[in-house]
Amino acid sequence: SKRATPAAGGSATGKTAAQVKVALVPGGPHPYFQPWKGAGVQAKTDFGLGETTFNETSGWDQTKQNDVIKSLAAQGYNAFGIFGVSPDNINSTFTDLEKQGFQVASLASCPAGNKNAAAFCLSTDVESAAYKAAKAAIEAMGGKGNLVHLTGNKVDSNTQRRIVGVQKAVDEAGGKVVLVQTITDIDVDLQSAQKAVADLLAARGKDVQGIVTTAYNPAVAAAAGVKQAGLSTKVVAIDDDKTILAGISDGSVSATVTQNPVGQGYVGSYVLMKLSTGCTMKQPGLVVDSGSFVVTKANVATYDTQRQARTTELKKAFDTDYLSCG
Amino acid sequence: MRLIATDLVKVFPGVRALDGVTIDLRPGTVHALLGENGAGKSTLIKILTGVHKPDGGTLRLVPDGWQAPGDAAGGAGGRELHFGGPADAQLAGIGVVHQERNLVPAFSVAENIALQRMPRSRGLVDRAAVRRLAQGCLAELEVELDLDRPVAELSVAQMQLVEVAKALATDSRLLLLDEPTSALTSEESDHLYAVVRRLRDQGRIVVLVSHKLEEVFAVADTVTVLRDGRSVARGLALGNLTRSQVVDLMVGRAHADIELGARSVDPRATPALELEAVSTAGGHRDVSLVVRPGEILGLYGLVGAGRSELARAVLGLDTITSGRLLVGGRPVTIGSVGQALREHRIGYVTENRKEEGIFLEQTVSRNVTVTVWDRLARWGVVRDRSEDTVLARYVDRLGIRLSGPRQLAGQLSGGNQQKLSLAKWLAADCAVLIIDEPTVGIDVRTKAAFHELIAELAEGGLAILLISSDLPEVVTLADRIAVMRDHQLVGEVDNDHHYTTMSGRVIRLVHGESQESGAAEAGASETGAPETGTLETGAPRPGVPAA
Amino acid sequence: MPDTTTSTASQAEPEAPAPAPVDQRRRGLPWWANPRVGLVAVVVALVAIFSGLRPSFLDVDLTLVPMQADITVFVVVGLAQLAVLSLGHMNLAVPRMAALSAFAAGFTYDKLHAPLVVGLLAALLVGTLVGALAGGIITWTGVNSFVVTLALDFGLLGLVALLYSWFTSGVAFSLHPDGMDALRSDTFNDYCAGPICGPPVPLVVPIAVVALVVVGVLFRFSRLGREILMCGSNARAALLSGIPVSRRVIQAHALSGLLCGLAGWLLAINNGAFSASVGENFLLPSFLAPVLGGTLLAGGAVSVVGTLLGAILNSVIQKGLNLLQFEVDQLQIYIGVVLLVALSLDRVRHVLADRRGVRP
Amino acid sequence: MTLPSLVETAAGPSGPRVRASLRGTEVVLAGLALAAFVVLAVTTGGNLVEPATLRAVFQFLAVPMVIGLSQMVVLAVGQMNLSVGVLTGLTAVAAAALMADRGWPAWLAVLAALVLGLVVGLANGLLVVLTRINGFIITLATMTIISGVRYGINGTGTYQGYSDGLVSLGRASVLGIPTVFLAAVVVAVLVWLFFARAVRGRQLLASGGNPLAARLSGISNDTSLVIAHALSGLLAGVAGVLVLALSGSVNASIGDDLLLPSFAAPIIGGVALAGGVVSVLGTCLAAFIVRLVDVAQAQYNINPRWVDLVVGAVVLGAVLLSQKRIGRGGT
Numbered sequence A: 001s002k003r004a005t006p007a008a009g010g011s012a013t014g015k016t017a018a019q020v021k022v023a024l025v026p027g028g029p030h031p032y033f034q035p036w037k038g039a040g041v042q043a044k045t046d047f048g049l050g051e052t053t054f055n056e057t058s059g060w061d062q063t064k065q066n067d068v069i070k071s072l073a074a075q076g077y078n079a080f081g082i083f084g085v086s087p088d089n090i091n092s093t094f095t096d097l098e099k100q101g102f103q104v105a106s107l108a109s110c111p112a113g114n115k116n117a118a119a120f121c122l123s124t125d126v127e128s129a130a131y132k133a134a135k136a137a138i139e140a141m142g143g144k145g146n147l148v149h150l151t152g153n154k155v156d157s158n159t160q161r162r163i164v165g166v167q168k169a170v171d172e173a174g175g176k177v178v179l180v181q182t183i184t185d186i187d188v189d190l191q192s193a194q195k196a197v198a199d200l201l202a203a204r205g206k207d208v209q210g211i212v213t214t215a216y217n218p219a220v221a222a223a224a225g226v227k228q229a230g231l232s233t234k235v236v237a238i239d240d241d242k243t244i245l246a247g248i249s250d251g252s253v254s255a256t257v258t259q260n261p262v263g264q265g266y267v268g269s270y271v272l273m274k275l276s277t278g279c280t281m282k283q284p285g286l287v288v289d290s291g292s293f294v295v296t297k298a299n300v301a302t303y304d305t306q307r308q309a310r311t312t313e314l315k316k317a318f319d320t321d322y323l324s325c326g
Numbered sequence B: 001m002r003l004i005a006t007d008l009v010k011v012f013p014g015v016r017a018l019d020g021v022t023i024d025l026r027p028g029t030v031h032a033l034l035g036e037n038g039a040g041k042s043t044l045i046k047i048l049t050g051v052h053k054p055d056g057g058t059l060r061l062v063p064d065g066w067q068a069p070g071d072a073a074g075g076a077g078g079r080e081l082h083f084g085g086p087a088d089a090q091l092a093g094i095g096v097v098h099q100e101r102n103l104v105p106a107f108s109v110a111e112n113i114a115l116q117r118m119p120r121s122r123g124l125v126d127r128a129a130v131r132r133l134a135q136g137c138l139a140e141l142e143v144e145l146d147l148d149r150p151v152a153e154l155s156v157a158q159m160q161l162v163e164v165a166k167a168l169a170t171d172s173r174l175l176l177l178d179e180p181t182s183a184l185t186s187e188e189s190d191h192l193y194a195v196v197r198r199l200r201d202q203g204r205i206v207v208l209v210s211h212k213l214e215e216v217f218a219v220a221d222t223v224t225v226l227r228d229g230r231s232v233a234r235g236l237a238l239g240n241l242t243r244s245q246v247v248d249l250m251v252g253r254a255h256a257d258i259e260l261g262a263r264s265v266d267p268r269a270t271p272a273l274e275l276e277a278v279s280t281a282g283g284h285r286d287v288s289l290v291v292r293p294g295e296i297l298g299l300y301g302l303v304g305a306g307r308s309e310l311a312r313a314v315l316g317l318d319t320i321t322s323g324r325l326l327v328g329g330r331p332v333t334i335g336s337v338g339q340a341l342r343e344h345r346i347g348y349v350t351e352n353r354k355e356e357g358i359f360l361e362q363t364v365s366r367n368v369t370v371t372v373w374d375r376l377a378r379w380g381v382v383r384d385r386s387e388d389t390v391l392a393r394y395v396d397r398l399g400i401r402l403s404g405p406r407q408l409a410g411q412l413s414g415g416n417q418q419k420l421s422l423a424k425w426l427a428a429d430c431a432v433l434i435i436d437e438p439t440v441g442i443d444v445r446t447k448a449a450f451h452e453l454i455a456e457l458a459e460g461g462l463a464i465l466l467i468s469s470d471l472p473e474v475v476t477l478a479d480r481i482a483v484m485r486d487h488q489l490v491g492e493v494d495n496d497h498h499y500t501t502m503s504g505r506v507i508r509l510v511h512g513e514s515q516e517s518g519a520a521e522a523g524a525s526e527t528g529a530p531e532t533g534t535l536e537t538g539a540p541r542p543g544v545p546a547a
Numbered sequence C: 001m002p003d004t005t006t007s008t009a010s011q012a013e014p015e016a017p018a019p020a021p022v023d024q025r026r027r028g029l030p031w032w033a034n035p036r037v038g039l040v041a042v043v044v045a046l047v048a049i050f051s052g053l054r055p056s057f058l059d060v061d062l063t064l065v066p067m068q069a070d071i072t073v074f075v076v077v078g079l080a081q082l083a084v085l086s087l088g089h090m091n092l093a094v095p096r097m098a099a100l101s102a103f104a105a106g107f108t109y110d111k112l113h114a115p116l117v118v119g120l121l122a123a124l125l126v127g128t129l130v131g132a133l134a135g136g137i138i139t140w141t142g143v144n145s146f147v148v149t150l151a152l153d154f155g156l157l158g159l160v161a162l163l164y165s166w167f168t169s170g171v172a173f174s175l176h177p178d179g180m181d182a183l184r185s186d187t188f189n190d191y192c193a194g195p196i197c198g199p200p201v202p203l204v205v206p207i208a209v210v211a212l213v214v215v216g217v218l219f220r221f222s223r224l225g226r227e228i229l230m231c232g233s234n235a236r237a238a239l240l241s242g243i244p245v246s247r248r249v250i251q252a253h254a255l256s257g258l259l260c261g262l263a264g265w266l267l268a269i270n271n272g273a274f275s276a277s278v279g280e281n282f283l284l285p286s287f288l289a290p291v292l293g294g295t296l297l298a299g300g301a302v303s304v305v306g307t308l309l310g311a312i313l314n315s316v317i318q319k320g321l322n323l324l325q326f327e328v329d330q331l332q333i334y335i336g337v338v339l340l341v342a343l344s345l346d347r348v349r350h351v352l353a354d355r356r357g358v359r360p
Numbered sequence D: 001m002t003l004p005s006l007v008e009t010a011a012g013p014s015g016p017r018v019r020a021s022l023r024g025t026e027v028v029l030a031g032l033a034l035a036a037f038v039v040l041a042v043t044t045g046g047n048l049v050e051p052a053t054l055r056a057v058f059q060f061l062a063v064p065m066v067i068g069l070s071q072m073v074v075l076a077v078g079q080m081n082l083s084v085g086v087l088t089g090l091t092a093v094a095a096a097a098l099m100a101d102r103g104w105p106a107w108l109a110v111l112a113a114l115v116l117g118l119v120v121g122l123a124n125g126l127l128v129v130l131t132r133i134n135g136f137i138i139t140l141a142t143m144t145i146i147s148g149v150r151y152g153i154n155g156t157g158t159y160q161g162y163s164d165g166l167v168s169l170g171r172a173s174v175l176g177i178p179t180v181f182l183a184a185v186v187v188a189v190l191v192w193l194f195f196a197r198a199v200r201g202r203q204l205l206a207s208g209g210n211p212l213a214a215r216l217s218g219i220s221n222d223t224s225l226v227i228a229h230a231l232s233g234l235l236a237g238v239a240g241v242l243v244l245a246l247s248g249s250v251n252a253s254i255g256d257d258l259l260l261p262s263f264a265a266p267i268i269g270g271v272a273l274a275g276g277v278v279s280v281l282g283t284c285l286a287a288f289i290v291r292l293v294d295v296a297q298a299q300y301n302i303n304p305r306w307v308d309l310v311v312g313a314v315v316l317g318a319v320l321l322s323q324k325r326i327g328r329g330g331t
């Protein structure tokens, strides 16, 4: 006969805020996640959480990430905001954690497929972010010409979604824009990205009017590469690391699509607290878009206000629409 | 300079390799160091050259003309030596040829010779000086070799000559030679010994380890004999000793030379192994041989004549391009050693023990039973106990000295390793055994035992093809002697077991019928391997003195 | 304890010679000269230190059970590398052999709706075939195994991505066969006969135990394993002793492939999906476990028990440092340092043993 | 010769014709490189020989070449260095940090990067010698440590604009040849000189080829090991400086993708894993061929899914071809 699994995390609900210890676990070290640190600290003071921590030691290895999460749980953390290294596997991790009585949020990326086993997923819609980026690139190109897409690990379903998003934007251009090449697997290190960009520009620099990048290292490399080659190719980058923002300011980057990591960390922690203290999701597994924003030279100084507004809005939406606290 | 070692002790796990050895080496002598396999000769040499640190005893160097004025250091006077490594020994003026070959395979001949004292200018190798040095040493040995050739491409004999040249290059006052002639022909050995005598006459000390007592008696002045790690005779004048006295010292008991009578072989018996006009990709042309059950066919020739390669062709390791191979009267094609062993019961004891014969890092028992695992296995599983039974049989029969079945083969002395390499084929229970240079580096008693064993195997009905460059050995053992030269058979003689007559006939065959026929030499080198011809420069002498 | 450990260790597999020319398998050495004892000591010491610093290190559900599941995978990964280290070869394609095998399993589940065990067999079969292919290329061409498996890894990387793009909508199979989730998350403790429940051991653990025993027996007792070791020890001598060296090389690589298949399947079960990223991070652990356990890169000697201990050591270090919650940079540094110290302790032990015995 | 080619021998290329086989590999690789280059040039309609393309080809050849040599130096003594990639990254990030955060002048930071590489390499070597643990394992551990330090310097951040002078020098060309490539060639020549002519270099090879013989000839194998690792570290430092000068932006990811290429170049180039044999020319040619594969990918717009398959096939093909040629030429 099969014994019921004991709830190691204690009762899932009914804690006080001070008993809630939130761990924010990114997939590995990456500039994108750095705002989570501050967001966690802010959430702790704002909502009176017992503890928040930020642990990026997963090193882009799903096995290690599972290990890290379990270690954090053993340390007494009972609510988790997780960016799954492998979107295909992460639902199993979520299920396991929930079985053991922990609150889980999928942050910054949702599991692959249509099912989300976490309580909710608060992330950029990667496909739509890529779509927006491609749109921005096409606009910068003047609505026609050849476009190249540079991105990361091809055996990651998020990469697949980005490819779909870019393709969609290109399709919508009605044949005036051609996606000449999609280069994957150049996010491992900056040198590979630089090499790929140099080769690309050497091979068809003059025929490429736009480059849309949906991964960090390729974005940095493309901005620098185009600038160095003195080409008029338009580069659209991803995120708002200061290197990229510098590129926007000096014109080497036409636009960047920023996401809302602060909002994910902050609101994510908040909702995890709410769930731990007795609220439930009206619709478990709900996917919420944390917003993506096209930043150009015009709004580079002000986009953050827009983003903060979005964060406030998100929190309110959870309070009023998504959570039921009885 | 005079080197005195007192009460040296060296312990290896499970063995006291040296257990109180004293040796006194005086200038201007050739000092023979004798002993059976595993007696500790190589260990002593390694201590004298800083390779091993002794666990006890002292090494003392007495400079020339030293007047020992009762110095504080100790009785015999002089300076006590503590070698931190081989380099220290070199600095002290000690040069050595180790028993194992120690060359850098990818380096050229010249560079290997000069390795110990690389001539340099401003941190760079002075290549002209390297060549000069190497050339000088080779010239002293009267050997011609391509200085720029990587030693990996040389034959075993050539490598050994490079080793000797390398030891000469250090210009040392004390030269230690650990079986320097094991892969050399008698002519090459003679050249070497001429050099040794010259060095002695210059006032240097030469220590010679050899199992070839004829050579020892011909060249050495004094002798130290080791037995079981102890020096049982120290610096005796060799002139006062007979061969059998020396052997008695080594063996530790009275010893009789073994007389091996001729075997009676039925000439009508179906040949166990027959080669019919075999030509190979390796260059053999029309080689025909017959070995019958119970018969030993000696295959003599100079090193490099192509005998080992012929064996390889029989085993399917080299391609036979034409001709037929018959086993037990039936034509066969052999594709691998495994097939030769399991389907045709042919075994091959390689001449190249270290590289091809044994597994240095494996246990002794695995080394012996590797050929019979298929028979020992039950359900694919081999049990240690059944292995040990097999091993025990051959340990006794061959007198292999080991500390236990789990000892690593690499820890055995050279001679015992050679026995392992034979034991594996005895265990395999073959009908035909090709034995290649079986007694290189083997002491007299073991050699005699080996000979007895080989004869016994033949008497038991085994067909044996004995490849050997040791003429006395061939004459002792073989029923017939085939002679090979430049990958061709140049003749076959029935053995009458009289060394004087047989050696004359065989050596004439080797050198193309008549001694002075330079034309025959030249003609042969057109067809065969010209490189190997360079080894035979100098006046050909029928080498081996009668015992 | 030490005595039983040493004796089982030395019975279970041929021991590895020391890196120095002198071997430690000499007689008359103290029991602690056995490398496995050193490893056990290091593991015990680390466990003591970590559980002293963080009592949660001994938490059954959150630490010990997941650790066992990890060790299960990495022991098999280590064995996969060990299978070719026995020859003195390397298999750099371990990650992608695992990925391809996992694809095969996922394919049978998703497309053929096969039961769990059929997918396992498919994974093993595919792994074996790819491994044999690697071995075949190595023997037929005589090219170094490092190069062949490196190139093969590249090739398979592309192939796996292509296969997933052909047969799935993304890069993973979404369907889970029956029993997969139970196998992943259950322990024997979840199954009770009346009041008695099993130990808190994950259901996957016995699979690794079987692999360990089979590989151990193979290399210790079987003719096949011994002949492979002989080939690793001296290929020329092996050939001249009638061992079919080419066949043994192919068999060792096939075994490596088979174990890669098993490891890939186990990881997919553990992580919950058959995806293209299975095995991505296998390469370093595959070397770490056997080498920490005393298997030489030179071939001719392997240590199966050592591989288990190496995998455990590796896992303990990871887990302990995770619990100590270092930043990512410190974590890396400490892992490296602890590895170095663990290895050097082994060396200290050698030196002491040599003092007791003799100098090399 | 069935025997040596049939199986890998642990002893390495101790069989006959070492010299011939090395030369053979070099010749085959040179032929292959030339052929690949010509085919690429023709099929891209001359695009490959445009100055801009050539510049990109050779600029990004510099680092793989030097990193291949860095690995080759330790292979020469029969060791491996798994830390070459991360060490390259560390030296680049550290030098960038010194310039950007501490305001050091470029020349001093470059010097510091080289010294850092040398010191880390030296530490690797000393650890190998003192612990007697296989270099593969030691450098596996130090690789982990170095990657931690590399990340610790600036976290996930990217350095840019640390030195305009250095970067413009790195991107400049002399007579149409990129300076970074020239630097790599100079390094290659020095390494060649070291192994061909310097006493130390010969001693390293002797230690790698037959440690026992080397020891008996009075060569300290320990010294050889330490020197080889130190030199490998120094070359990784050189690679780090090249990255720094060429790219203009560096972060903690630099070097992550260099480990396998560092092995691929020397091994395809004919260097024996067992030690004792090096081929500077072969290593550089192999790096060039691998580089051409990258270029071909960009030029032909190969479906990324097929690229790895193609790379695998090309690497194997290159090695096979050189082996086959030797097989035929030898017998």
Ligand SMILES: Nc1ncnc2c1ncn2[C@@H]1O[C@H](COP(=O)(O)OP(=O)(O)OP(=O)(O)O)[C@@H](O)[C@H]1O
Pocket: B012, B013, B015, B016, B017, B035, B036, B037, B038, B039, B040, B041, B042, B043, B044, B099, B401, B411, B412, B413, B414, B415, B416, B441, B443
């Ligand atoms: N490195 C070692 N480790 C362990 N035992 C050793 C080692 N070297 C030698 N021995 C042992 O020491 C003893 C003496 O060996 P040594 O090689 O000195 O004999 P030898 O007189 O040279 O014999 P041979 O004539 O066969 O060469 C042997 O029993 C041998 O097994």
Ligand SMILES: Nc1ncnc2c1ncn2[C@@H]1O[C@H](COP(=O)(O)OP(=O)(O)OP(=O)(O)O)[C@@H](O)[C@H]1O
Pocket: B152, B153, B154, B155, B156, B157, B301, B302, B303, B304, B305, B306, B307, B308, B309, B351, B467, B529, B531, B532, D016
């Ligand atoms: N440096 C070399 N390069 C090419 N071939 C060589 C070289 N040295 C020897 N050979 C060939 O390889 C063969 C093997 O040489 P080895 O010294 O083993 O003598 P063998 O003829 O095979 O055997 P044996 O000495 O027992 O007759 C020689 O016959 C010669 O033809």
Ligand SMILES: [Mg+2]
Pocket: B041, B042, B043, B099, B178, B413, B414
């Ligand atoms: Mg000896």
Ligand SMILES: [Mg+2]
Pocket: B304, B307, B308, B309, B351, B436
């Ligand atoms: Mg021979």
